[in-house]
Amino acid sequence: MSESKIHFFSSEPVVALLGNPNCGKTALFNLLTGSRQKVANYSGVTVERKEGRLSLDSGKNIRILDLPGAYSLYPRSLDEKVTCNVLLGRAEGEKRPDLVICVLSAMNLRRNLRLVLAAKRLGLPCVVVLNMLDIAQRQGLLINTAALSDELGLPVLTSIGIEASGADGIKSFLSDLDWRNLSAMQTGTGDATLENVASHIAHSESDNIQVQKILQRLGLDKIIPDQLSDRLDSILLHPVMGPIILVALLFCIFQAVFSWATLPMELIKSAIEFLGAQIGGLLPDTWVRSLLIDGILAGLGGVIIFLPQILILFFFILLLEESGYLPRAAYLLDRVMGSVGLSGRSFIPLLSSFACAIPGIMATRSISNSRDRLVTILIAPMMTCSARLPVYALLISAFIPEQKLWAGIDLQGLVLFLLYLSGILGAMGVAWVLKRFTSEQFKMNALMMELPSYHLPRISNLAISLWQRAEIFMRRVGGIILIMTIALWVLSSFPFPPEGATGSPIQYSFAGMLGQALAHIFAPIGFNWQISIALVPGMAAREVVVSSLATVYALSSSSADAADALVPLISAGWTLATALSLLAWFVFAPQCLSTIAAVKRETGGWKIPIIMLSYLFGLAYLAAFITYQVACFFGLG
Amino acid sequence: MNLDQVDLGSLYRVSEINAPKGAPQIKGQLEDIGFLPGEQVSVLRRGLLGKGPYMVRVGASTFALRQSEARMISVESIPHV
Numbered sequence: 001m002s003e004s005k006i007h008f009f010s011s012e013p014v015v016a017l018l019g020n021p022n023c024g025k026t027a028l029f030n031l032l033t034g035s036r037q038k039v040a041n042y043s044g045v046t047v048e049r050k051e052g053r054l055s056l057d058s059g060k061n062i063r064i065l066d067l068p069g070a071y072s073l074y075p076r077s078l079d080e081k082v083t084c085n086v087l088l089g090r091a092e093g094e095k096r097p098d099l100v101i102c103v104l105s106a107m108n109l110r111r112n113l114r115l116v117l118a119a120k121r122l123g124l125p126c127v128v129v130l131n132m133l134d135i136a137q138r139q140g141l142l143i144n145t146a147a148l149s150d151e152l153g154l155p156v157l158t159s160i161g162i163e164a165s166g167a168d169g170i171k172s173f174l175s176d177l178d179w180r181n182l183s184a185m186q187t188g189t190g191d192a193t194l195e196n197v198a199s200h201i202a203h204s205e206s207d208n209i210q211v212q213k214i215l216q217r218l219g220l221d222k223i224i225p226d227q228l229s230d231r232l233d234s235i236l237l238h239p240v241m242g243p244i245i246l247v248a249l250l251f252c253i254f255q256a257v258f259s260w261a262t263l264p265m266e267l268i269k270s271a272i273e274f275l276g277a278q279i280g281g282l283l284p285d286t287w288v289r290s291l292l293i294d295g296i297l298a299g300l301g302g303v304i305i306f307l308p309q310i311l312i313l314f315f316f317i318l319l320l321e322e323s324g325y326l327p328r329a330a331y332l333l334d335r336v337m338g339s340v341g342l343s344g345r346s347f348i349p350l351l352s353s354f355a356c357a358i359p360g361i362m363a364t365r366s367i368s369n370s371r372d373r374l375v376t377i378l379i380a381p382m383m384t385c386s387a388r389l390p391v392y393a394l395l396i397s398a399f400i401p402e403q404k405l406w407a408g409i410d411l412q413g414l415v416l417f418l419l420y421l422s423g424i425l426g427a428m429g430v431a432w433v434l435k436r437f438t439s440e441q442f443k444m445n446a447l448m449m450e451l452p453s454y455h456l457p458r459i460s461n462l463a464i465s466l467w468q469r470a471e472i473f474m475r476r477v478g479g480i481i482l483i484m485t486i487a488l489w490v491l492s493s494f495p496f497p498p499e500g501a502t503g504s505p506i507q508y509s510f511a512g513m514l515g516q517a518l519a520h521i522f523a524p525i526g527f528n529w530q531i532s533i534a535l536v537p538g539m540a541a542r543e544v545v546v547s548s549l550a551t552v553y554a555l556s557s558s559s560a561d562a563a564d565a566l567v568p569l570i571s572a573g574w575t576l577a578t579a580l581s582l583l584a585w586f587v588f589a590p591q592c593l594s595t596i597a598a599v600k601r602e603t604g605g606w607k608i609p610i611i612m613l614s615y616l617f618g619l620a621y622l623a624a625f626i627t628y629q630v631a632c633f634f635g636l637g
Numbered sequence: 638m639n640l641d642q643v644d645l646g647s648l649y650r651v652s653e654i655n656a657p658k659g660a661p662q663i664k665g666q667l668e669d670i671g672f673l674p675g676e677q678v679s680v681l682r683r684g685l686l687g688k689g690p691y692m693v694r695v696g697a698s699t700f701a702l703r704q705s706e707a708r709m710i711s712v713e714s715i716p717h718v
Contacts, residue, residue: 071669239685
C-alpha cells in the first residue's frame, strides 16, 4: 500500500501556486484543474489543502497545489506557515514542489513582486504568471513582459483568470517544459531556509528598493486608481448608507433561503415518499423493512431535504466573497465588533459559521491576535449554522403561520431572521463579557485587512466552490448522520415491547427510557420525551435532531409510514410554548461533536472545548427556560 | 505627522513605522502588506465621526486599518510639482 503511494508521489510532478491573497490565484487554479480537485486538510493542521490534476497536451499528468495566500515568506499566520513549510519541503506528508508558479496581480505589481523576489531565494524552479492582465490593459497599464522577465531572470507568462481560455498560456508552457531537466531553471543557491527576523527585515528593505527600480525601468511606477471600485465604495461604504445596505442585503439573503428553496424541497420530499412506498411494497413487514424505511430513509430524507437551503446560503456567501464585498462588510462592522472587544477580521469566520461552524473556526486562523482568535472560536457556534436550519425550518413551518406582513415580507422569514439575530446578539454579549476579563496588554487587536477591487464573480468558480460544499455536506449525511440514524433506530426499536403492551413500541425501548429520564431535566423548559430522545443523537450533528424526531414519531405513531410528514404531527402534538422554547434552545444549543473536535484541534487541548460546551449548555437551558415560562405566562402553553 | 491626522484623499509618503513596545511584530506586519518607507499612501475614507476604521490606499492596494494602526505610520506630504 505504502509502496504504491511512494510510486504515485514520484511519478507526477507537483506544481505549487504561490501568490498574495486576492491575486486571483484560486480562479487560476480552477481554470487549470477544473472539476478535478480534491479539498482536504494539510496533515496535522486545519489549513485547507487544495490539490488538482492537470493533463497536459503532451499526455503528461501533473499535480497542482493551490497554496494558502501569503504576503511574505516570513510566516505570521498559520496559513503562511503552511505555505512556507510546503515550499521548503518541510510539511509532513508533502512532497517538495518541483516547480513554483508565482501568481501576480498585474494591478498590484509592487507588493506582488516582493513575493517573487522572496520566492526566488527558495532555490526552486520558478515561473511568474501575470494575472488580471485584462483589467490592467483596460486601465491603460501596459506591461512589457519580456522586459519584466529580463529584470527578474524568470520566465513570465500571462493569464486572465476570468476567461475560460485565460490559462492556456500556462498550459502550453507546462506542456513544453522539459520536466526531467527542471534544475536548469533553478534560481538562487538552493540552500533554502526559513527567513529569520533579521534577514526578513533586511530582505524586505532591499527587495522593496529592487522592486521600485524594476518598476521605474519598466515605466510602471505610477499608480492607477481603480475608479470603478472607488465609485462603488462611495455608496457601499458610505457611513450611513453602507450599514443600511449591508443589513438589507443580509435580510434579502435569508428571505431567499426560505422562498427559493420551496420548490426543490417539495421535489425531494416527493422523491423520498415515492421511494418509501416502492420499498414498502417490495419487502415483507419485518425489522429489515422498518430499518430501511423508518430508520434510514426517514432519517436521511429529513436531512437531505434541507440541502437546497444550505446551498442557497452558501451560494450567497460565496458570491459576496468572490465579488470583493465580504471584506467591506467586515470593514463596516469593525466599529460594532470593536465595541465588544473584537475586530472586523472576526466577521468573516463568523459569517462562514452561518454555513457551518467548522469552516468558521478554521477561518479564525487569519486572525493574528491570539486572544481575538480564541474569543471568535468560542462564539462561532452561536452563529446559526446550516445544520440548525433544518430544525428551525421544521419548527417554523409547523408553528408559524404562512402570512404576508407589510411590503411582501413573509412572517416565517421574519421569524428566521429574528432567530439568526438572537444568535448574533448572544455571541456579542458573550464577547462583551469576555472583554471585561481581558487584561489591557492583550487588547491590542489588529484589523489590517485588504479590501480587494470589486469584480464580477465568475459562475464556474462559484459552481466549483458550491459543489465542494455540497459534497462535504453529503459526505456528512452518508457518514456520521447515517451511523447516528441507524444507532437511533436500534436504540428506539430494542428491546421489543412486552406482550400485551398498550403504548407505542418506542416507549419500551432504550431510547424511550433515556428520553424519559432526560425529560425530567428538560420538563422545566417544556420538552416532552420525544424531544428529549431526539436531543441525544443531536449531539452528533444538529440536523440529526430532525431525522431523530422523524424516526421517533414514525415509530411511535400507529401507522409506521416513513412518508408521514413531521409537520402535522408536531404541530398537533406540541404547544407553541414548547416550540418556541426549542427554537430558543437551538439558538445556543451545545454544538455537534465535529465542531468540538475542530475546536480541540485548533486550540490544542480539551480546555477550550469543555469551557465552550458547558457555557453553551447553560445559555441554551437558560434561554429555553425563560422563553417557555414567558410563553406559558401569556397562555401559549 | 501620522496617518490618522492626514487630509482625506491627499497623497503622502510613508516615512517610518513606529510599532508600540508591547507589539513590535506589528511593524513587520504593516511592512509585509506594503507600508514601506517611500511608498505612496492616502486615506480614502474614515468611519462615522472621523474615527476608524480607515480605508487606506498604499501603493496600488487598499487596506482597512484601525485608528491605532494608522497612528503607527508616520508620513510626510508630497510636495506638489
